[in-house]
Amino acid sequence: MKWDWNAVSDFMPAFWHGLLVTLEALALGSLVSFTLGLVWTLLMRTPARWVRWPVGVVTEFVRNTPLLVQLFFLFYVLPEWGLTFSALATGVFAVGLHYSTYTMQVYRAGIEAVPVGQWEAATALNLPRRRTWTAVILPQAIRRVVPALGNYVIAMLKDTPMLMVITVPEMLQRARLFSQQHFQFTEPITVIGVAFILISYLASLLLRALERRLVR
Amino acid sequence: MTSGLWELVLKGVWTTVQLLVFSTLLAIAVSFVVGVARTHRLWIVRFVAGFYTEVFRGTSALVMIFWVFFVLPVAFGWQLVPMWAGTLALGLTYGAYGSEIVRGALNAVDPAQKEGGIALGFTPWQRLRLIVLPQAVPEMIPTFCNLLIELLKGTALVSVMGMGDLTFSANLVRLALQQSAEIYTYILLIYFVIAFVLTRLMRGLEKRLKAGVGKDPGTEWAARELKRAQTTGVGAAGGAGMGGGAA
Numbered sequence: 410m411k412w413d414w415n416a417v418s419d420f421m422p423a424f425w426h427g428l429l430v431t432l433e434a435l436a437l438g439s440l441v442s443f444t445l446g447l448v449w450t451l452l453m454r455t456p457a458r459w460v461r462w463p464v465g466v467v468t469e470f471v472r473n474t475p476l477l478v479q480l481f482f483l484f485y486v487l488p489e490w491g492l493t494f495s496a497l498a499t500g501v502f503a504v505g506l507h508y509s510t511y512t513m514q515v516y517r518a519g520i521e522a523v524p525v526g527q528w529e530a531a532t533a534l535n536l537p538r539r540r541t542w543t544a545v546i547l548p549q550a551i552r553r554v555v556p557a558l559g560n561y562v563i564a565m566l567k568d569t570p571m572l573m574v575i576t577v578p579e580m581l582q583r584a585r586l587f588s589q590q591h592f593q594f595t596e597p598i599t600v601i602g603v604a605f606i607l608i609s610y611l612a613s614l615l616l617r618a619l620e621r622r623l624v625r
Numbered sequence: 626m627t628s629g630l631w632e633l634v635l636k637g638v639w640t641t642v643q644l645l646v647f648s649t650l651l652a653i654a655v656s657f658v659v660g661v662a663r664t665h666r667l668w669i670v671r672f673v674a675g676f677y678t679e680v681f682r683g684t685s686a687l688v689m690i691f692w693v694f695f696v697l698p699v700a701f702g703w704q705l706v707p708m709w710a711g712t713l714a715l716g717l718t719y720g721a722y723g724s725e726i727v728r729g730a731l732n733a734v735d736p737a738q739k740e741g742g743i744a745l746g747f748t749p750w751q752r753l754r755l756i757v758l759p760q761a762v763p764e765m766i767p768t769f770c771n772l773l774i775e776l777l778k779g780t781a782l783v784s785v786m787g788m789g790d791l792t793f794s795a796n797l798v799r800l801a802l803q804q805s806a807e808i809y810t811y812i813l814l815i816y817f818v819i820a821f822v823l824t825r826l827m828r829g830l831e832k833r834l835k836a837g838v839g840k841d842p843g844t845e846w847a848a849r850e851l852k853r854a855q856t857t858g859v860g861a862a863g864g865a866g867m868g869g870g871a872a
Contacts, residue, residue: 411700473774473820474813475781478792482813485805567685574785581688594695602692606683 416596420587424600427583431569434501434579438569439562441505446512450520453513472510477571479503484575500572504565511561519554520546555623559616563609580604626808630798637794638815644708644780644790645819648715652776655720660727661753674724681721687782690714694786711783719776726768730761763834770827774820781816791815 452464471479480503487494494502523546531541570581578586584597662674681689693714698704705713734757742752784793795812799805 470813470817473778473824474816475778475792477778477781477784478795478809478812478816481792481796481799482805482809485799486809489805570685570687571782573687581685581691585691588695595700598688598691598696602684602688605685605688606680609683610679 413593413596416591416593417600419591420584420597420600423583423587424580424597424604427578427580427601428604430497430577431566431579434497434504434569434572434577435562435566437501438504438508438565441501442508442512442561442565443558445505445509447516449509449513450516453517454520468510468513471507476503476507476568477574479507480571480575496572496575496577500575500577504568504572507568508561508565511564512558515554515557515561516550518557519550522553523549552623556616556620559612559619563612563616566609566612567605626798626802626811630801633794633797634791634811634815637789637791640708640789641777641780641791642819644711644715644783644788645777647708647712648719648780649773649776651712651716652720652723652772655717656723656727659720659724660731663724663728664731666749678721678724681718682725684718686715686718686779687785689718690782690786707783707786707788711780711786711788715776715779715783719772719779722772722775723769726765726772727761729768730764731757733764734760760838763831763838766827766831766834770824770831773823773827777816777820777823 449464449468453461455461480500483499483503484496487499527545527549528541531545536545569579572579573582573585576582580601584601587597588594659674659677662670663678665671665674684692690711693705693710694707697710738756738760739752742756747755780790781792784790784796787793791812795808798808802808
């Protein structure tokens, strides 16, 4: 095995650009998944059965099918329906939608973990339903779910390379293009592998610190 | 879709199922070896196993597949058959997640049970085989079921390397038909059906194993769900008290 440091330094400019795109997709994807997940959770708690049933079916379906195929679906089918988005926007939406079905479970668990007494207290104080949610239940639930949500951000980070298949120029796509141009596979792919380990390790350290502050 | 195209899709299903079976077997083997090693009494064994887990959970499965397909042949001269390359990449990656499940379940066994084994003069291997594992394995099943679904979804990644699995054949059919919505809907449905069957099978297995140790198969749903996120992330090793302990 030979390791070529020149290839590493040649790859660096492309690597930084790819890293930026990866982090951008991650940040936007997390935002979408956090918001959509909360929407699903609240919809699943409405008394109307005709709302809960389709939401349950759709989210179950999205969670149990591959993100890769969902990416292909959105990338090729949306334009057929006359909806054209950039590759990055499509990717962000796909990742956000896929992970919203996970964050939904997390929110649900967090809400169910709020003691029943808190609901009863809100009723006793005659708080309107909206106030009960915003002032009593959600603040306690969100606190509990932050660590679990953080873990899904790390999971999302590791799924961003899939955006390569719809031409988003993130890290793996840059590595692939570089390898094809220079016929050097070992260095770029190893560099981004190490980058993924480092980022997810740093993120997990941050997360543990956050967890200690939030959950006491 | 014509019958010829359906034949292509069925071939893809077969490749996906084969890949799923092989990589599941490898992942289970890795999970147990690494998971048990992480509770070993020698620190060096625990350290090596922990290092393995961090590396394979830290990288993306797709990056790992690229590495096995492109770097192994160039750097080490090991050109693997696509099926084995895919199995290796998926099995090692998902095995790292599985090892966390095994470790968690082993630690959850009541210490008094292990002490009982010591009192009876069992060797460590006997304690593990006769006392700890029979109690820990039923606890692992629900989390392993989730991981199995993740692995099923992960098999789609090998299509990027041109391996003729279900996703790959979907792309071929799309090129032939120029109708994306139809074919991708079918493919997603096929994946969903496979996932559904797997979930049912695992639930049956859980019931049977829990009956074997005299436990109620009832669920502590919220706690499990918050814990589940823990195996998905990276480096959360020892990060107990997830979500402040859901009721």
